[in-house]
Amino acid sequence: CAVCYHRPPVCVCVFNTLFSFILLFCFPPADCKLNTDHAGVLLVERRGSYPLIDLQILKSRSLLGFLDWILSCSPAANSICRLSLSFQRYCHASRLLRGLVPRTPVSLHLLDDGYLGQAAHMLSKVATWNFDIFLFDRLTNGNSLVTLMCHLFNVYGLIHHFQLDMVKLHRFLGMVQEDYHSQNPYHNAVHAADVTQAMYCYLKEPKLAEQLSPLDVFLGLMAAAAHDVDHPGVNQPFLIKTRHHLASLYQNTSVLESHHWRSTVGMLRESGLLSHLPADMSQDIEQQLGSLILATDISRQNEFLLTFREHLDHRDLDLELPSHRHFILQIALKCADVCNPCRVWELSRQWSERVCEEFYRQGDLERKFDLEISPLCNQQADSVPAIQTGFISYIVEPLFEEWHRFTEPSLLSRTMMGQLHQNKARWSRLRYARTPSATQMDPQVEEPEPAGSSGEEDGGDIP
Numbered sequence: 001c002a003v004c005y006h007r008p009p010v011c012v013c014v015f016n017t018l019f020s021f022i023l024l025f026c027f028p029p030a031d032c033k034l035n036t037d038h039a040g041v042l043l044v045e046r047r048g049s050y051p052l053i054d055l056q057i058l059k060s061r062s063l064l065g066f067l068d069w070i071l072s073c074s075p076a077a078n079s080i081c082r083l084s085l086s087f088q089r090y091c092h093a094s095r096l097l098r099g100l101v102p103r104t105p106v107s108l109h110l111l112d113d114g115y116l117g118q119a120a121h122m123l124s125k126v127a128t129w130n131f132d133i134f135l136f137d138r139l140t141n142g143n144s145l146v147t148l149m150c151h152l153f154n155v156y157g158l159i160h161h162f163q164l165d166m167v168k169l170h171r172f173l174g175m176v177q178e179d180y181h182s183q184n185p186y187h188n189a190v191h192a193a194d195v196t197q198a199m200y201c202y203l204k205e206p207k208l209a210e211q212l213s214p215l216d217v218f219l220g221l222m223a224a225a226a227h228d229v230d231h232p233g234v235n236q237p238f239l240i241k242t243r244h245h246l247a248s249l250y251q252n253t254s255v256l257e258s259h260h261w262r263s264t265v266g267m268l269r270e271s272g273l274l275s276h277l278p279a280d281m282s283q284d285i286e287q288q289l290g291s292l293i294l295a296t297d298i299s300r301q302n303e304f305l306l307t308f309r310e311h312l313d314h315r316d317l318d319l320e321l322p323s324h325r326h327f328i329l330q331i332a333l334k335c336a337d338v339c340n341p342c343r344v345w346e347l348s349r350q351w352s353e354r355v356c357e358e359f360y361r362q363g364d365l366e367r368k369f370d371l372e373i374s375p376l377c378n379q380q381a382d383s384v385p386a387i388q389t390g391f392i393s394y395i396v397e398p399l400f401e402e403w404h405r406f407t408e409p410s411l412l413s414r415t416m417m418g419q420l421h422q423n424k425a426r427w428s429r430l431r432y433a434r435t436p437s438a439t440q441m442d443p444q445v446e447e448p449e450p451a452g453s454s455g456e457e458d459g460g461d462i463p
């Protein structure tokens with residue numbers, strides 16, 4: 001938007017909206033029906049990732065009833081129809097209407113110095129594996145991703161090395177953070193910050209740290225921060241079956257990951273962060289970011305795991321080769337993305353509950369629209385402990401066993417494997433405890449703190 005310098009879905013000025021109204025009055029559109037399929041799912045072309053626009057809610061506002069009336073009865077061009085739909089998109093996407101005032105780094109100055117002091121203190125221990133990203137996010141007033149990225153860029157001297165403009169960097173990071181949906185229980189900016197912090201720990205692995213170039217570090221951190229940007233909180237099968245425009249745009253393949261990547265490229269170009277670099281270099285950065293973000297598609301896990309295993313079996317990884325370093329960055333990002341079960345129980349449990357809550361919300365949407373309920377999304381049938389034990393056994397354990405091998409094994413890898421096994425055991429005990437017969441015997445059944453665990457986890461010194 002030329003007025004407020006935001007991209008259209010987050011444009012905070014009213015001019016766009018007024019403009020569409022004026023056009024609507026002068027040239028009301030013709031065959032511009034809002035398509036709904038049998039299930040009543042609205043199918044509208046939209047740029048953002050919002051899965052559904054709830055017409056019931058929108059229609060309850062008289063203003064939109066008026067819009068609907070114009071849309072349904074008068075002749076004019078299709079482009080105007082788009083404009084009015086962009087108004088609906090605006091209603092849905094606007095941070096203001098969602099009750100969220102856009103946060104700028106400026107708001108940091110308004111915070112209590114005490115909070116910022118504590119946040120700064122936390123940053124001094126950002127390389128520890130039991131870093132509490134939830135606390136950090138509260139202390140930074142919801143700016144964990146921007147604050148963490150700026151800190152890590154400083155730690156690595158990336159701003160100086162790539163001659164980055166601080167204003168552009170802030171603008172880019174602010175856009176990325178804002179484009180995460182804070183109403184998603186799981187796929188929000190705190191998850192991105194968490195993955196970035198884990199990525200930082202992996203980049204510091206002794207096996208890797210010495211070999212990485214500043215470009216590798218830059219790509220690793222950028223990919224981690226942006227890898228889920230504008231995630232709609234529903235999965236790819238849902239987007240395909242509701243015929244979401246992103247599914248057709250990306251031909252049903254790595255739909256979400258492609259969107260995260262292309263959104264990132266859009267924000268890179270819009271912020272001008274790389275505009276001072278030679279064209280071939282910024283193109284290379286965009287391509288490599290894509291390759292890293294697309295690697296997080298969990299349906300490609302086996303492909304990566306087999307290649308990784310083969311390299312480890314043949315001991316043929318040569319980290320002096322850029323292509324091998326890129327492969328390891330892909331694996332590191334995949335590990336960072338699913339590392340929740342390797343965290344200390346108290347953090348791990350919160351992530352588990354959040355991801356299941358997001359699944360259940362998709363299940364509720366599917367129920368509401370008479371769609372088949374996706375696996376793991378039925379709150380009545382799929383308990384959190386059942387989902388977690390499956391996720392750990394099939395996805396997390398196989399990946400981290402190889403990562404453990406790659407790091408030869410490092411102190412961090414041993415810590416992660418230890419916590420992974422403890423957490424898995426704990427979830428499977430909870431799973432048994434929740435079976436009807438067990439609950440009948442003891443409805444108050446609560447998992448006791450495993451003996452000695454607090455000692456093991458009291459790890460301010462864990463790398």
Ligand SMILES: *[C@@H]1O[C@H](CO)[C@@H](O)[C@H](O)[C@H]1NC(C)=O
Pocket residue numbers: 240241248251252
């Ligand atoms: C994507 O999936 C939908 C639903 O299964 C199908 O109708 C459509 O043809 C598919 N598109 C592509 C490009 O494969």
Ligand SMILES: [Zn+2]
Pocket residue numbers: 191195227228337
């Ligand atoms: Zn993710």
